[in-house]
Amino acid sequence: MTKGQTTHGILKDPTLLVAALMADGWRVIGPKVRDQAIVYEVLDQPDDLPRGLTDSQSGGLYRLEAGQPERWFDYVVGPHSWKKWLFPARQKLWTATRLADAGFEIEVSAIDWPKTVFFGVRACEIAAMTVQDRVFDNGMFRDAAYAARRADTLIVAVQCARSAETCFCASMNTGPGVDEGYDIALTELAGISGEILVTAGSDRGRAILAPLALPSATDGQIAAGPATTAAAAASQSRAMVPDIARVLREGLDHTNWEVVADACLSCGNCTLACPTCFCSDVEDVSDLSGDHAERWRSWDSCFSTDFSYVHGGAVRRSPKSQYRQWMTHKLSTWHDQFEMSGCVGCGRCITWCPVGIDITREAGTFAAHPHPAET
Ligand code: SF4
Ligand code: SF4
Structure with a gap:
């Protein structure tokens, strides 16, 4: 099943790959149906993998629906992203215990991460991990737990054969096709023929596929892979404004910030669902005896009241300033900070x-009517 530098085979049933990974001792985290949504959780058995489902998404709406019964991957991203595993929502950093004689003993929390597969990672999600790598594993700025989880995780990607109404990854150059950053990629070919093109993207991926002895893909099946994702890209109706970083930089006083703020509830859902948002709060707690203390890190959000607290009060109290901080950071100042966009076009925030x-x-409004400043 080798062709040039890459390896291609054909798989009829992806649960066989899940079963092989489980038999080899991998913990498989992948798509599962819970509360009528696709979430990313540990799969208990290969049959946990959903089949015959699709999704309907638009602003403020998500519905899981029946799709073609034979197809495996016709839904796109749900409320979870992989950041909940690599950068957990709440995490104990260390425990301190007072010693009998004097002083404290500090126990740093161990990294508990068995060999793990992320199964079903979409192109925009690989791009989001790359964005978070810049934050958590960047030279002297290194979160050891994040880096260890990332290094010990095998990526089984799925090429998107359809886009949701909220997807705009094509305009962000982050999808829907997966080009890099995976160990194995699966492309469910068009139609209902039950053919999944399997591509190895690393030696680790090749080693896992070898015992499966998959039949080789034909040239026609290999060529059908890019055509599948091209059709998904062409179907996207939303797009990000080109040069949005400059548009926002020049529009900090735009009247539209007030218009958005009138609708915004400051609930923070957008930041929690976003696969790249990385802000956190750190809290120290002690017991009543004063002999035991813990430090916890939890996700935070630009929309939390205390997020911008400095001595004397919060700097950004209004929904207008909170939303402006969120959007300008994602799409403009992120470039200054990390030399890339903080948005991958997954559409979750919508x-x-x-x-x-x-x-x-909103980006379109700022671009179409530049510079109307408040009076
Ligand atoms: S905080 Fe985010 S998710 Fe919540 S209403 Fe405002 S824009 Fe929407
Ligand atoms: S800002 Fe919205 S579309 Fe962009 S990565 Fe975050 S959730 Fe996805």
């Missing part, structure tokens, strides 16, 4: 915003 605020629509 779908999971309870009032349907749409980052592409």
Whole structure:
């Protein structure tokens, strides 16, 4: 099943790959149906992998629906992203215990991460991990737990054969096709023929596929892979404004910030669902005896009241300043900080915003009517 530098085979049933990984001792985290949504959780058995489902998404709306019964991957991203595993929502950093004689003993929390597969990672999600790598594993700025989890995780990607109405990865150059950053990629070919093109992207991936002895893909099947994702890209109706970083830099006093703020509930759903948001708060707690203390890190959000607290009060109290901070950081100042965009076009912030605020629509408003400043 080798062709040039890459390796291609054909798989009829992806649960066989899940079963092989489980038999080899991997913990498989992948898509599962819970509370009528696709979430990323540990798969208990290969049959946990959903089949015959698709999703309907728009501003403030997510519905899981019946799709073609034979197909495996016709839904796209749900409310979870892989950051909940690599950068957990709440994490104990260390425990301190007072010693009998004097002083404290500090026990740093161990990194508990068995060999793990992320199964079903989409292109925008690989791009989001690359964004978070810049934050958590960047030279002298290194989160050891994040880096260890990332290094010990095998990536089984899925090429998107369809886009949701909220997807705009094509305009961010982050999808829907996966080009790099995976160990194995699966492309469910068009139609209902039950053919999944399997591509090895690393030696680790090749070693896992070898015992499966998959039949080789034909040239036609290999060529059908890019055509599948091209069709998904062509179907995307939303797009990010080109040069949005400059548009926002020049529009900090735009009247539209007030218009968005009138609708925004400051609920923070957009930041929690976003696969790249990385802000956290650190809290120290002690017991009543004063002999035992813990330090915890938890996700935070630009929309939390205390997020911008400095001595004397919060700097950003209004929904206008909170939303402006979120959007300008994602799309403009992130470039100054990390030399890339903080948005990968996954559309989660649109779908999971309870009032349907749409980052592409707002970007379009700022670009179409530049510079109307408040009086
Ligand atoms: S800002 Fe919205 S579309 Fe962009 S990565 Fe975050 S959730 Fe996805
Ligand atoms: S933009 Fe939407 S999701 Fe984000 S804080 Fe405002 S209401 Fe909540």
